[in-house]
Amino acid sequence: MNPLDLYSYISIAVSLLTFAFVAWLFAWIKKQPSENEKIATVGKLIRDGAHTFLRKEYIMLAKFAGAVALLILLFLPTPIWNGGYEENIVMAISYLAGNVFSGMAGLIGIRVATIANIKTAEAARRGIGPAFLAGFRGGAVMGMAVVGSTLLGTALILLITGNTTALLGFSFGASSLALFAKAGGGIFTKTADLSADLVGKVELGIPEDDPRNPAVIADNVGDNVGDVAGMGADLFDSSIASIAAALVLAAVLDKNSTDKVYSIMVLCYASIGLFASIVGVFLARMGKKGPTSALNNLTYSTTAIFAALTAIATYFLNFDWRIWGASMVGLAVGVIIGITTDYFTDDGKKPVQNTAKASETSPALTILSGFSYSLISVLPALIGIGASALIAYKLCADIGGGELMFGFPIGALYGIAMAAVGMLSIVGMIISNDAYGPIVDNARGMAEMGELGEEVLNITDELDSAGNTVKAITKGFAIGAAGLTVIALLGAFLSEVNEAALEMGKDIITTLDIMEPTVFFGMLVGAAIPAVFSAMLIRGVDKNAQRMIADIHRQFKERPGIIDGSQTPDYTSSIEIATVGALRELIPAGLMAILITLAVGFIGGVQAIGGFLTGNIVAGLLLALFMSNAGGLWDNAKKYVESGHNGGKGSDAHKAAVIGDTVGDPFKDTAGPSINTQITVVSLVASLTATMFLNVSIF
């Protein structure tokens, strides 16, 4: 057997082991006791709502993906009239597979999250230890399902097609879905949040989770579809993209060898990452130091396990130590970015406290303070991403004999891709921590609605607060990983372009020279895209919230008994409006990004696209980091005031901090994290359509 095939089978075996573990976790959660009827009712409403969203999303996605698959069939990688028949079918199927694998993972995640929230709330009656475990294992199902699908899909595509370009198609499928799940889910969750707040707190003056508010269930659904399914799809996307980019580059390095060692390393490291995450999840328990340090320790111990196991594998399988080094650099920088991100959003540190203090004077100062701290916060992360790319490149510059294949030092680019793979190796643990957040957040609401008492509420509060704290670290990690991944994708793009150029007898591209005016033109346009994309999503939230509020007002008119509790609100109507609107607002933003990519390609050719991707990455990382951190900072400043500082609840500072939080909500939960996905989508569109731009362009 071809050694690469062997490793593909091993990867499939590891994935199946993961799914067995997922099944075990799922069964464990299901058999946790639950009895409170109120909680069960609320839980069912949330579960049904989340499934309504997923169903509609998947129907719309199916149409979109169908249309894209048809275009791929006709045009990509080779127009069908030029004989691209077979290749195109493979590509279209890979693309659809990317959608399906990511979609399945999202479905599993939502299923378990909407059970685990109930179980966590009930477990909190037995103490914080069991509640933590229920919440964490609920999140872990999502985490493990995502990484299991990543590896399974990659290995299957590689085994069946033997074609790394098909992997880019698979990755593009995952990106399509992530666009819907992350951006669509992001618009949904903030539509519901904003509407619930404006109608509930502002108009009616009723508390946050009051069941008389027709938007209240939609709000809880939003946590699940935005943070569980959306974040999962986003990291699935980054994870696939990093592995695909590494394998595309590895294929070039392995071209003239039979042992395919560079491709094997990718699969081997990814499998070890998966295995390390399984071990981490399996060992997870609440320690004595509370849930925050339990979650963080899990991240660090998984990191350590990964580092040790890959070192062992590298030693025994005679892999190149420089590549191991590149992976470790990625991993280390991921952790460092996480920690610096934490500084800007932690309520024990100056940025949050000064923003809370500024809120005493005026909401304008809340905004200005948070805004300026978050602008500063991008510096360490950008230096980190740049430095890790630089070190990985220099470490691996001589790999592949140091020769310039296709005009580029492929070994060095492969090193950057492996740094991304290293950073994303512990993604299973990251998603587990991340999905833990909405589960315990939901559980907190349920404990309140189910009247489980003060003591239980204190426990769920503590769990919830830990979720918010680790979120900052995981988000920094996710953006850092996306940054390295898209640098690797830029390499994959050039490798694709040059492979096509060689086939067509055209000149290959050996530089992406900033002093070329098409490159510079592309760069300026590319830099504007994340700004416009995120603005369109924010405007989408705004418009969609207006529709939802209008519907709630209609409900109050038609059922006047809602307010005194004699009639029940129509929760489903709110959910459907948020769902349809979210998906409707998302399409123009996604199309804008894709169409401008194609337009730049037709104007300036491949060089302009290269510049475009670069500008997109640079400005995209800047805005994504800024928005995520600003949102987290304002959120925590509000919580800090609510916990009794600067005048506490009800004070002017509190009102100002609430305004900051409302501004930050779509930043951190809609626009910021969606920019990652936008960059990946655009990078993959560029890679897949590269051949066309070689043939047609104005300049």
Add this chain to the structure above:
Amino acid sequence: MNPLDLYSYISIAVSLLTFAFVAWLFAWIKKQPSENEKIATVGKLIRDGAHTFLRKEYIMLAKFAGAVALLILLFLPTPIWNGGYEENIVMAISYLAGNVFSGMAGLIGIRVATIANIKTAEAARRGIGPAFLAGFRGGAVMGMAVVGSTLLGTALILLITGNTTALLGFSFGASSLALFAKAGGGIFTKTADLSADLVGKVELGIPEDDPRNPAVIADNVGDNVGDVAGMGADLFDSSIASIAAALVLAAVLDKNSTDKVYSIMVLCYASIGLFASIVGVFLARMGKKGPTSALNNLTYSTTAIFAALTAIATYFLNFDWRIWGASMVGLAVGVIIGITTDYFTDDGKKPVQNTAKASETSPALTILSGFSYSLISVLPALIGIGASALIAYKLCADIGGGELMFGFPIGALYGIAMAAVGMLSIVGMIISNDAYGPIVDNARGMAEMGELGEEVLNITDELDSAGNTVKAITKGFAIGAAGLTVIALLGAFLSEVNEAALEMGKDIITTLDIMEPTVFFGMLVGAAIPAVFSAMLIRGVDKNAQRMIADIHRQFKERPGIIDGSQTPDYTSSIEIATVGALRELIPAGLMAILITLAVGFIGGVQAIGGFLTGNIVAGLLLALFMSNAGGLWDNAKKYVESGHNGGKGSDAHKAAVIGDTVGDPFKDTAGPSINTQITVVSLVASLTATMFLNVSIF
């Protein structure tokens, strides 16, 4: 006589003609009648305050510039122990001259602006026509003084030293001053504005220009030092930088010729731009269509005169038509950027109106709406800058025989520089329009304090509103021009590097390849700098305002009679605190930008610096456009509500719109426009220190 020397003398003659015109305008303004005593008193307070600021600023600048000049003397362009003695003296003197010329222009501008405000207020009693003329001619003194000094300084340096590198030193001097004037003035003006509002409107509930408010004079001083002196220094800086970059590149093209035609074209076009502005200013009258269209028509007619005269010069002097074409592309794109910028900040258009509407619901939506529109607003400007660079490059690619001097198509880069020169050709008119704003704004306040009656107030209101409207166009223009200028500076940087490399027998740089990891690393770090720089300025405003408010509270305690009018406030104390604080906050931001530039150079060498400048330009333009437009949009949304829409003054929408305006103030008047200067400073530091990075770097 050497033909270039001849043209230098002609340029000097045109500059002297300009100064004669400036003197005539100044005399005209001085002899306008004024009699109202209250106005005279207020006017004197403002004038003294503005001069206090300028004096302190210039003292601090002198220390800074002295230290920099010493460093230049020791290190630049060649360390003194390597025999750089003579060159370094020339460079240090050029640097100091840049400071002095720009400082002189600022001083003239402030002198006349603080007289013209009084004359305009008084002229308004005779009707809108005379008042418009007084305001406009006041602004024109600044505009003409700036462009006159630009050309005079450039021609003198060129004539005396015959050395284009010295021009970069001169340009760096202008940038140093601009950093103090624009960023320092920006912090001052917003410190005063914020403090006056928070103490006056919020704490005491007294109207805007109430003389009991100790910050009220500082606020009016701020308009002058921020908008007149600051904006003038900023455009002086861009203007010098574009001409210097064009001359550096022209010198390469002219190397082997005796007719020096490319250098001559630069001086010729710049002289014509100056002449066209003189004609425009001379013809300026209020037409029947009101002040806004009068100001805009002046811009357009100056543009037309410039286009016609340069065409005539090109025809008779046998210049290359392609270069004329490049200049015209720059000019056209400048106008287009101005117009699209106007769309996003005009209260007759959707962005402002929708933001005003959003204010009815919550201040958070005011912020989100303005934020998202402004993010979208960057797209047309970035496309415009990119397209004009692309077209200018392609037009001029074959100039200089199309040969690659120093590895780069210098002709093409020269084309981009000439597009910037074209865009900045009408800068005299742009500054005149811009300085008109604070003069009529001041006049409005004086008409109120001098109790000149309702009719006069209506006139000054109309003049003021025209000032705000044209400001959007001039700001778009300024940023667009800065964009092209820094692209040209990037070319000048590489030309400097390669000249040094050839001398030292090192390899020259032929590409700035994005796929080089040092370039990419530099680019990511460079992108973070404008974000951090602008954040530091915004934080500077915040901290400085806290100091000023504390001082005002002290005054109220020590002189309890201020409130009932029995004691006068100590206006000077507020002004001094704002001045000292502004300059203190500015230094760390400027040093941060310069030191990180040097650090990146030492880490990654010249390539990293090239990437750094690119990232800095791309992210800098993005943020500068976003911040300027957001500030303008929120300002006009507030005014739109105040004019009776969405509930009018005192409504919730008004309160929300005021919050938006307060957030936008430091965006548009401190951080946004200062980013231009930051980019130029960093580009020039990189050019001047290029030789060092050729010798020392880690990677």
